[in-house]
Amino acid sequence: MIRLLSVLVVLVTLLHATYLYAQHSHEHGHDMGKAAMHQKSEDLGICPVMRGKASKDYSYVYEGKTYYFCCPSCVEEIKNDPEKYISKIKEVNLEAYQFGFTPDPIVVKKDDIVRFNITSRDVPHGVYIKEYGIDVSVRKGETKRVEFIADKEGEFDILCSVYCGSGHSQMKGRFIVER
Amino acid sequence: MLKDKKNIVIALLAILTLIKIPQAEIRFVFWVLSGIIFCAGIDFLINNIYWKKRIFPKSAIITGFIISGILDYHQPFYMLAVIAALAILSKHIIKYKEKHIFNPANFALFTASVFKLPLTWSIESNIYLIILVGLYLAYSIKKIPHVVGFLVFFSVFSLIDRINPFIFISWFFLFIMLIEPKTSGFGMKRGFVFGGITGITAFLIYKLVPVIDIFTGSLFVANLANPVLQKIRG
Numbered sequence: 001m002i003r004l005l006s007v008l009v010v011l012v013t014l015l016h017a018t019y020l021y022a023q024h025s026h027e028h029g030h031d032m033g034k035a036a037m038h039q040k041s042e043d044l045g046i047c048p049v050m051r052g053k054a055s056k057d058y059s060y061v062y063e064g065k066t067y068y069f070c071c072p073s074c075v076e077e078i079k080n081d082p083e084k085y086i087s088k089i090k091e092v093n094l095e096a097y098q099f100g101f102t103p104d105p106i107v108v109k110k111d112d113i114v115r116f117n118i119t120s121r122d123v124p125h126g127v128y129i130k131e132y133g134i135d136v137s138v139r140k141g142e143t144k145r146v147e148f149i150a151d152k153e154g155e156f157d158i159l160c161s162v163y164c165g166s167g168h169s170q171m172k173g174r175f176i177v178e179r
Numbered sequence: 180m181l182k183d184k185k186n187i188v189i190a191l192l193a194i195l196t197l198i199k200i201p202q203a204e205i206r207f208v209f210w211v212l213s214g215i216i217f218c219a220g221i222d223f224l225i226n227n228i229y230w231k232k233r234i235f236p237k238s239a240i241i242t243g244f245i246i247s248g249i250l251d252y253h254q255p256f257y258m259l260a261v262i263a264a265l266a267i268l269s270k271h272i273i274k275y276k277e278k279h280i281f282n283p284a285n286f287a288l289f290t291a292s293v294f295k296l297p298l299t300w301s302i303e304s305n306i307y308l309i310i311l312v313g314l315y316l317a318y319s320i321k322k323i324p325h326v327v328g329f330l331v332f333f334s335v336f337s338l339i340d341r342i343n344p345f346i347f348i349s350w351f352f353l354f355i356m357l358i359e360p361k362t363s364g365f366g367m368k369r370g371f372v373f374g375g376i377t378g379i380t381a382f383l384i385y386k387l388v389p390v391i392d393i394f395t396g397s398l399f400v401a402n403l404a405n406p407v408l409q410k411i412r413g
């Protein structure tokens with residue numbers, strides 16, 4: 001019995017370690033350009049120039065919209081050619097509903113900075129893209145923001161990770177990253 | 180052969196898996212087969228080595244079907260092995276008065292949900308078949324009070340909150356997982372209370388912590404309360 005209990009403890013520890021590892025890579029996602037950066041209220045997304053974590057201290061207003069950067073030199077850089085960097089930001093209002101996502105498919109170019117503003121039309125849903133480490137749950141009436149660099153080329157499934165009704169298993173969208 | 184209700188459940192799960200295959204990738208087939216092999220293998224080994232019993236692991240096969248059918252099949256195979264081992268070990272370790280407390284598949288899936296592994300419920304491929312066979316199963320193993328208890332409490336709370344409960348009830352959960360014979364208790368009153376606890380908890384999770392899977396979370400709580408429920412008469 002003690003041996004079996006030990007195995008159970010080891011398994012839970014392994015699961016916990018995997019979870020911590022996933023969280024760790026997620027938190028450092030913007031530095032590595034791999035995992036998604038889930039926007040908290042104090043987060044200002046990814047700097048469009050250096051692709052690091054943006055700061056509220058460095059901002060630039062272009063066509064009525066405020067963009068945030070990681071350092072003063074990035075602000076100077078964007079002033080020279082704003083379109084070069086801002087055209088690389090793809091903002092998508094992604095709505096989940098029973099049983100699909102809109103827009104579908106979502107098409108971006110490789111190395112674009114992708115911003116998802118995620119909402120739900122009806123019951124709680126999850127937006128899960130395994131390859132980009134995105135797993136966000138959203139309830140009707142709230143908006144969750146996720147920002148990441150589309151650094152992997154290909155066609156990826158967007159799945160719902162929160163049970164949302166009898167069509168939950170068929171709920172799927174497509175996220176396409178083109179060259 | 181059909182006298183043993185486990186055979187009916189295995190047949191139903193196999194049919195549901197087959198229905199899902201055309202919509203899924205070939206990986207889903209290997210995923211489900213692996214789930215069954217992991218669960219049945221671990222259970223067989225534990226029974227042989229520790230308990231010195233030779234039992235054909237039918238319950239473990241059901242557990243394997245449920246785990247692999249609900250857990251997202253795009254996850255790595257080692258994760259499926261870990262979740263399968265958790266399910267079977269929970270059955271052999273977490274006991275009260277010589278009976279396991281938790282529905283093994285549910286225990287493992289709830290743990291998976293806590294650790295943010297997505298549950299896509301792929302096995303819920305035909306709700307009409309699930310309801311039809313599920314009603315027969317619930318009736319024949321005297322678990323209708325459990326189903327009614329869940330539906331009453333979950334529906335009442337949802338309707339008070341102006342939500343249509345039937346748009347997001349999992350019939351697979353209701354008719355396959357909730358009524359698992361060994362961990363849900365017997366009797367009219369006990370069954371109704373067990374279902375009620377599950378229904379109320381599911382609603383609370385839905386409202387307060389939707390990150391956790393509402394069904395596996397609620398059954399985990401009800402399983403935990405079950406030893407206390409056994410003190411209720413009838």
